[in-house]
Amino acid sequence: MAERNDISDLLAFISREATWRERLKDVVAEHLLPALEAFEMDLKDLAELFGRSVVGC
Numbered sequence: 001m002a003e004r005n006d007i008s009d010l011l012a013f014i015s016r017e018a019t020w021r022e023r024l025k026d027v028v029a030e031h032l033l034p035a036l037e038a039f040e041m042d043l044k045d046l047a048e049l050f051g052r053s054v055v056g057c
Helices: 008-016 018-038 043-050
Strands: none
Touching (some): 008 018
16 A cells, blocks of 8 residues: 555645634744745745645645
C-alpha cells in the first residue's frame, strides 16, 4: 500500500468547522507568515507555486 500524504480531507473538515478554521488562521499567522516574509513571499506567491486549493487562498 502506498503512503498517503494528502491532507485534503483534513483541510475540508477544518474549512467546515468555524472553530478549527479560526485556529488554522492563527497557526498560519504564527508560523507560516514569518517564514514567507523571510523569503520575501506572501500567501499569493505560495498559491502560485502550489495552487489555490492547497494554500486555501
